[in-house]
Amino acid sequence: MSRDVQERESEFVDRLVHINRVAKVVKGGKRFGFAALVVVGDQKGRVGFGHGKAREVPEAIRKATEQAKRQMIRxxxxxxxxxxxxxxxxxxxxxxxxxxxxxxxxxxxxxxxxxxxxxxxxxxxxxxxxxxxxxxxxxxxxxxxxxxxxxxxAVASRRGLKVSELQARRGETAVEA
Incomplete structure (x- = not known):
């Protein structure tokens, strides 16, 4: 792995939220699988969550973490x-x-x-x-x-105003109410 890819991955914090064990009954016993729910964020306003399923817990967590990094929102x-x-x-x-x-x-x-x-x-x-x-x-x-x-x-730009004008209008409505 190159150094800049490692630095980009290390900026994220991931938290395991939930692990679910599921069993499939087959001839000769049960086969267990695991599903993991992981939340990943940079602690600066970006966050994503992922759901991964696999036969082993670490693999399920890895899949969930990769999906969370792909689906981040700001x-x-x-x-x-x-x-x-x-x-x-x-x-x-x-x-x-x-x-x-x-x-x-x-x-x-x-x-x-x-x-x-x-x-x-x-x-x-x-x-x-x-x-x-x-x-x-x-x-x-x-x-x-x-x-x-x-x-x-974002609200001010949508309305075609400046942020200060938006705050002034907010103050006017609070006084009237």
Whole structure:
């Protein structure tokens, strides 16, 4: 492996979220296989997840990690520590609510969501999952929410405004309400 490829791979942090053992009954006994759910991120706003299946655990983890690196998304962060706004996401029966938090709050979230936030680089967030505790659906619902997070710069450019004008309008509506 060349040096720059190793450096690019070493910048990512990966977290094993879940391993599932499945058995196939065949003549003469059972054949076991393993499925792994892995979250990979650079702790600077990029994160991805992957699902790998194989006959051995290390091979399943390797496949999941490769898939996660291929399917990374970029999430805009406020002050490199939290989200810009509150958001909800869903996948199947899994529903998640992600709320931006003040400095010092920490990561208040369940296991699969915590892995996503730690690899993403979020330090302060409050998250709640309802509907299911299935780690696959929780991770997918979290990614559904994260894909819909907008930065003030993106909203301002979509509306044809400057960020300062957008914040001024936000202040006007807060005073009126």
């Amino acid at each position: 999430v805009p962060l406020r002050d490199a520590r939290t989200l810009h706004h509150d958001i909800t996401g869903r996948h199947g029966a899994g529903k998640v609510v992600l709320r931006a938090a003040v400095p010092g709050t920490g990561i208040i979230a369940g296991g699969p969501m915590r892995a996503v936030f730690e690899t993403l680089g979020i330090n302060d967030i409050v998250a709640k999952s309802t509907g299911t505790s299935n780690p696959y659906n929780m991770v997918r619902a979290t990614f559904d929410a994260l894909k819909r997070v907008d930065s003030p710069r």
